[in-house]
Amino acid sequence: xxxxxxxxxxxxxxxxxxxxxxxxxxxxxxxxxxxxxxxxxxxxxxxxxxxxxxxxxxxxxxxxxxxxxxxxxxxxxxxxxxxxxxxxxxxxxxxxxxxxxxxxxxxxxxxxxxxxxxxxxxxxxxxxxxxxxxxxxxxxxxxxxxxxxxxxxxxxxxxxxxxxxxxxxxxxxxxxxxxxxxxxxxxxxxxxxxxxxxxxxxxxxxxxxxxxxxxxxxxxxxxxxxxxxxxxxxxxxxxxxxxxxxxxxxxxxxxxxxxxxxxxxxxxxxxxxxxxxxxxxxxxxxxxxxxxxxxxxxxxxxxxxxxxxxxxxxxxxxxxxxxxxxxxxxxxxxxxxxxx
Numbered sequence: 001x002x003x004x005x006x007x008x009x010x011x012x013x014x015x016x017x018x019x020x021x022x023x024x025x026x027x028x029x030x031x032x033x034x035x036x037x038x039x040x041x042x043x044x045x046x047x048x049x050x051x052x053x054x055x056x057x058x059x060x061x062x063x064x065x066x067x068x069x070x071x072x073x074x075x076x077x078x079x080x081x082x083x084x085x086x087x088x089x090x091x092x093x094x095x096x097x098x099x100x101x102x103x104x105x106x107x108x109x110x111x112x113x114x115x116x117x118x119x120x121x122x123x124x125x126x127x128x129x130x131x132x133x134x135x136x137x138x139x140x141x142x143x144x145x146x147x148x149x150x151x152x153x154x155x156x157x158x159x160x161x162x163x164x165x166x167x168x169x170x171x172x173x174x175x176x177x178x179x180x181x182x183x184x185x186x187x188x189x190x191x192x193x194x195x196x197x198x199x200x201x202x203x204x205x206x207x208x209x210x211x212x213x214x215x216x217x218x219x220x221x222x223x224x225x226x227x228x229x230x231x232x233x234x235x236x237x238x239x240x241x242x243x244x245x246x247x248x249x250x251x252x253x254x255x256x257x258x259x260x261x262x263x264x265x266x267x268x269x270x271x272x273x274x275x276x277x278x279x280x281x282x283x284x285x286x287x288x289x290x291x292x293x294x295x296x297x298x299x300x301x302x303x304x305x306x307x308x309x310x311x312x313x314x315x316x317x318x319x320x321x322x323x324x325x326x327x328x329x330x331x332x333x334x335x336x337x338x339x340x
Contacts, residue, residue, distance in 0.1 A: 004102025
């Protein structure tokens with residue numbers, strides 16, 4: 001399903017994993033609000049909004065405007081005050097916690113209505129299962145058990161919360177380890193001290209273990225210590241906000257040399273589609289479609305070998321297949337800005 005995931009950004013998540021994500025994400029401490037004092041919601045108001053969203057979407061598919069009317073009607077005029085700066089506009093106050101409704105399992109995206117997105121409430125599913133069941137498995141795809149997320153977005157069942165968080169870290173390390181608590185905190189937009197303490201709990205329980213990673217201590221899921229003998233090989237064209245570049249750490253290693261400045265938007269990964277060569281970012285790319293044809297412009301930041309040039313051509317052909325268009329490769333400067 002399409003919903004709000006880590007960092008409050010839109011993700012595609014396996015529907016059976018929604019309970020785990022809900023229990024874990026609602027347990028992550030929130031930092032200070034980025035909005036001016038007069039625009040912020042109190043925690044009580046935030047809880048009212050999340051509950052109102054779930055009630056409004058129960059069994060219904062609503063556009064954003066329709067949902068906004070329902071939220072204001074169920075809470076009060078304060079929720080509709082246009083005080084939230086966003087994209088050169090002002091959004092109604094309630095939208096600053098819209099992602100928390102996704103975390104709480106009371107909102108996800110529905111089918112589009114024409115060109116407008118709609119939202120609905122996910123079916124409850126297995127929201128009462130024990131999240132601890134998922135913590136002991138190394139399979140990031142096959143464990144769907146999780147804890148119950150309350151409609152207020154505040155998970156109070158500490159047993160379920162702890163189990164969900166432990167399972168969440170276990171899956172993160174299985175996918176992206178070796179990693180440090182700082183890497184995990186950055187991926188989740190969580191406080192570093194909280195992440196460090198969480199890793200300490202897991203280490204004490206024997207669920208994660210410390211390894212050396214390029215001369216520095218890092219962590220992996222317990223027993224998950226088999227690594228390839230050699231570095232990765234091959235050329236890939238990764239799209240905007242690909243999970244590999246967003247979560248891959250250390251950032252300086254993944255974006256070496258000129259790529260650190262060229263392929264990051266203000267230090268943020270994912271704003272540019274990237275050219276990946278042998279596992280590291282080696283350029284940026286952009287595609288522009290016109291009718292049945294699409295022009296794929298690739299800006300390498302390293303010199304490509306003949307083999308890598310052939311593989312790049314194959315990747316461009318694959319882009320054409322996905323878009324059902326005839327592709328044309330242009331090697332040159334990408335002139336568009338981030339997230340264009």
